[in-house]
Amino acid sequence: MIRSVFINLDSAVERRAYMEEQGRKIGLPLERLPAVKADTIAPSLMQGLGQSWERPLTPSELACFLSHRAAWWQVLAENRPMLVLEDDAVLSSELPAAIAAAENLSGIDFLNFEDFDRRRFVRRGGAMPLMPGVSLVSSARDKAGSAAYMLWPSGARKLLALSERRAAPADAFLHAEARLASRISEPALAAQMHVLAARGQDFGAHAASSIQAVRHKLPFSRKNLHFFRRRLMTQLRLAPYHLGRLGPLSYRKILFQPSAAPAKTS
Structure with a gap:
């Protein structure tokens, strides 16, 4: 069976219990991957990788990125695909069968x-x-x-090579920076608690992510011009995709089916 891990801070004990119980309910053995703590990041990393994106990363954002990077190293070391989860993911009961079916896919990174x-x-x-x-x-x-x-070893190799000199919020890095050969499951087989909470599901205090950070706007100033230049380049790179909507591309949501998710634990 494919190894499946969830990223979790030592302090997020209730979230860990939620994930482990959820895994038992759907028949998916989950291993805990300790998340990097923001207060353990070296100042040199904050001044290096932390300044390499479209705005300065917060310590929590860089910690989340480094936590995911630890998972990527494991994928590369084991030379086999792995399922990576954050500890606020609500999982479909179909996910175990899906990862088993996907294990031997070729020509895919992510x-x-x-x-x-x-x-x-x-x-x-x-x-x-x-x-x-x-x-x-x-x-x-x-x-x-x-x-x-x-994530497949081919994708981990691309991500890790790029992560030597650049960082970003984990999702931006995965989807925009490394140019992975990617597929998306339809329907989606997972969603974060806060997404489902906005649709009316009650997760109480659990709904706030414990490893993802709130993002702040960067003030416009001369010293921040290089960040805005990077942001402009990102927007320019998106232009061909928007034009592609006239032809081969579609711009749409792919939705999770709440009825396929296990009931929340207390």
Whole structure:
């Protein structure tokens, strides 16, 4: 069986219990991967990798990125695909069968199982069946979400090579920076608690992510011009995808099916 890990801070004891119980309910053995703590990051990393994106990363954002990078190293070391989860992911009961069906896929770096409630650029046609009721859509450019994905060694190699000199919020790095050969499951087989809470499901205090950080706007100033230049380049790179909506690309959401998710634990 494919190894499945969830990233979890030592202090997030209730979230760990939630994930472990959820895994038992759907028959998916989950291993805990300790998350990097923001207060343990060396100042040199904050001044280096932490300044390499479109704005300065917060310590929590860099810690989340480094936590995911630790998982990527394990994928590369073990030379086999792995399921990586964040500890606020709500999982479909179909996920264990889906990762088993996906294990031997070829020509793929990354498989995104998550519904982040954002539209994404996907290719019209070319969807391939994964298992009854689930297909894999070809991703041209995804937008957000790093809470539930399957990563292959080829993808880990690309991510790790780039991470030597650049960092970003984990989802931006996965979807925009490394140019992975990506697929998206349809329907989505996972969603973060806060996404489902916005749709009316009650998760109480659990709904706030324990490893993802709130993002802040960067004030416009002369010293920040290089960050805004990077942001402008990102927007320019998106232009061909928007033009592609006139032809081979579609810009749409891929939704999670709440009825397939296990009931929340107390």
